[in-house]
Amino acid sequence: MNIGTVIFFVLGAVFNIMGNLGVIIFPDAYTRLQASSTCSTTSVLSFLIGCMFLVGLGPMLGRLLVITIFFFVTSPISAHIIARFAWQNGMVAWRRNFRMTGGRGRADG
Amino acid sequence: MNLRARWNLVRFFITFISLFSGWLLFTWSLDTGSLVAGVVSCIAVSLVTWSIFVDETEAGRRAHLPRPHYFLLFLGVLVFNMYVASFKVLWQIVRGNINPSMVHFRTHLRTDIARVVLTSSITLTPGTITVDLNEDHLVVHWLDAQTTHSRYAGKLIKGIYEKLLRRVWL
Incomplete structure (x- = not known):
């Protein structure tokens, strides 16, 4: 275990926990998708980079690179398909209340 | 032949x-x-x-031979932006202070693969999700919308990616 592995594993754990917290906190489907898909993307990328630091140069590095490329291709597509389904079914995105607060206040309805 | x-x-x-x-x-x-x-x-x-x-009409040389040095630079910029934007989203989750909005803008990229890579990298960057891609017209859900003006929002979201991708593919 070198220092790069530790840093990236800790980053991955933090992003994963906060992404799942965001799924509970956020108000509608699009924002929940933001929290779940994109934060967990960064978390999985952190774990993969940590694994690259762990194994060093060798045969496992090539496999990790292939997995990373595959993940970079598939992960945004799955998020995009869910968002596109919601968009084409006419789901309206949640907006903060501009009229009451002048644009920069907290939501109240 | x-x-x-x-x-x-x-x-x-x-x-x-x-x-x-x-x-x-x-x-x-x-x-x-x-x-x-x-x-x-x-x-x-x-x-x-x-x-x-390989699609039959996709006959451009740059559609299959990306310039490798610009592509590596693009990947580096993408991963760096992912981490920066992740910390921003983390901060927004902690404070619960979000301002989501749908923004529409257009892209100048011509080849299909460059457009797909642009939309994928917009989705990979936390805080923005590409909802729809129709020819050159993108619909993006933005978690912390600073503007709804089409051209300015496009500049903020796709700015550096589009500049680099135009060098990589076309």
């Missing part, structure tokens, strides 16, 4: 080379047995999939 047959052959070889580089990365060995097995299985798979993998 007419033009169509030659182009079909080139499409077959592009498929084969893409598959075989994946095989080399995955096995990471130069044994004879491994290479022969790779070549045979790659030819078998390319015989089935070459017509899907």
Whole structure:
């Protein structure tokens, strides 16, 4: 275990926990998708980079690179398909209340 | 050999080379047995999939040969932006202070693969999700919208990606 592995594993754990917290906190489907898909993307990328630091140069590095490329291709597509389904079914995105607060206040309805 | 047959052959070889580089990365060995097995299985798979993998109208040189140094620079910028934006989203989750909005803008990229890579990298960057891509018109859900003006929002979201991708593909 070198220092790069530790840093990236800790980053991955933090992003994963906060992404799942965001799924509970956020108000509608699009924002929940933001929290779940994109934060967990960064978390999985952190774990993969940590694994690259762990194994060093060798045969496992090539496999990790292939997995990373595959993940970079598939992960945004799955998020995009869910968002596109919601968009084409006419789901309206949640907006903060501009009229009451002048644009920069907290939501109240 | 007419033009169509030659182009079909080139499409077959592009498929084969893409598959075989994946095989080399995955096995990471130069044994004879491994290479022969790779070549045979790659030819078998390319015989089935070459017509899907490369579209018939996609005949530009830059559509298949990205400039490698700009592509590596693009990947570095993408990963760096992912981490920066992740910390921003983290901060927004902690404070619960979000301002989501749908923004529409257009892209100047021409080839299909460059547009797909642009939308994928917008989705990979936390805080923005591409909802729809129709020709050159993108619909993006933005978690912390600073503006709804089309051109300015496009500049903020796709700015550096589009500049680099125009050098990589077209």
